[in-house]
Amino acid sequence: MSEPLPPSSCACNRRDFLTTTTAGLGAAGLAAAAVPLIGSMNPAADTQAVGTVDVDLSKIAVGGALTVTWRGRPVFIRHRTEEEIARARADDAVSLRDQQTDSARVQRPEWLVVIGICTHLGCIPLGQKAGEPRGEFGGWFCPCHGSQYDTSGRARKGPAPRNLDVPPYHFLDDGTIRLG
Structure with a gap:
């Protein structure tokens, strides 16, 4: 029978994963919002x-x-x-x-x-x-x-x-x- 891992090492890995995933999704969301915002600053086709x-x-x-x-x-x-x-x-x-x-x-x-x-x-x-x-x-x-x-x-x-x-x-x- 194997010994269970200490609770601190599991929580740390899970916390790092959640932090990295949240930051990545936040950056993707920021980029997705910035593209139309920057596009709206270009002159209109009629102009x-x-x-x-x-x-x-x-x-x-x-x-x-x-x-x-x-x-x-x-x-x-x-x-x-x-x-x-x-x-x-x-x-x-x-x-x-x-x-x-x-x-x-x-x-x-x-x-x-x-x-x-x-x-x-x-x-x-x-x-x-x-x-x-x-x-x-x-x-x-x-x-x-x-x-x-x-x-x-x-x-x-x-x-x-x-x-x-x-x-x-x-x-x-x-x-x-x-x-x-």
């Missing part, structure tokens, strides 16, 4: 769909402009003339408050793409439509406080602290860009 906008550039004549809405903000697209490109490149050497060269702001010299919101107080500058004032530098003019931008969207005069922002975009082909 992601408006996160990119394809723009047909073939409709914009040289010297013309188009305004599109991307993520609730106006985006100015200008098909620049040779004179506008030359003027923007000539102004690269000028001392600016937000120093950027024209080539750093465009992917192709003939196309300028900027967010059409004044960097001073968030107004919409004029100069996108024919006949609107463009200011001294031929770009855009914000009538609220007199900020002026050049043909590269750089802040040149007035209280605007920085250049018009360039949104993320890339060319899909010679006649189409994708914003976002």
Whole structure:
């Protein structure tokens, strides 16, 4: 006949087993609850769909402009003339408050793409439509406080602290860009 094990050794093994099992089940439950919580933080499918906008550039004549809405903000697209490109490149050497060269702001010299919101107080500058004032530098003019931008969207005069922002975009082909 064998001797029974002491009560302390059986209780200790059983306690270790229950502790380990409880901790494992708790970790699994925490992971199961975290997955949908983290998933709910991702943007909805309809929000992601408006996160990119394809723009047909073939409709914009040289010297013309188009305004599109991307993520609730106006985006100015200008098909620049040779004179506008030359003027923007000539102004690269000028001392600016937000120093950027024209080539750093465009992917192709003939196309300028900027967010059409004044960097001073968030107004919409004029100069996108024919006949609107463009200011001294031929770009855009914000009538609220007199900020002026050049043909590269750089802040040149007035209280605007920085250049018009360039949104993320890339060319899909010679006649189409994708914003976002």
